[in-house]
Amino acid sequence: MAWYSVFTGLFKGSTAANIANAAIEGLDNFNFSEEEKAKYQEKMMGVWIKVQEATANENSKKSVTRRIIAVSIVSVYLAIILAGCIAYKFDPEY
Numbered sequence: 001m002a003w004y005s006v007f008t009g010l011f012k013g014s015t016a017a018n019i020a021n022a023a024i025e026g027l028d029n030f031n032f033s034e035e036e037k038a039k040y041q042e043k044m045m046g047v048w049i050k051v052q053e054a055t056a057n058e059n060s061k062k063s064v065t066r067r068i069i070a071v072s073i074v075s076v077y078l079a080i081i082l083a084g085c086i087a088y089k090f091d092p093e094y
Contacts, residue, residue, distance in 0.1 A: 032040065
């Protein structure tokens with residue numbers, strides 16, 4: 001299979017038809033009936049509960065370490081920006 005088969009596949013009729021069908025199905029999903037809304041909300045509530053259970057124990061050593069690393073990286077970037085501002089104040093051509 002050649003590397004350019006990806007591009008030649010774009011110009012086949014079946015691919016265009018598949019894209020059109022996917023677009024039509026996507027547009028059809030914008031208008032939910034009341035039953036579909038209820039099913040969707042039920043599904044999303046299950047996902048929301050799983051997320052809440054996963055984030056309930058966010059005081060572990062791993063999460064604290066992650067926060068320390070994030071604050072350290074952001075501090076370094078802010079220090080670089082501040083140093084650039086100070087250097088510009090003394091030498092605008094720099």
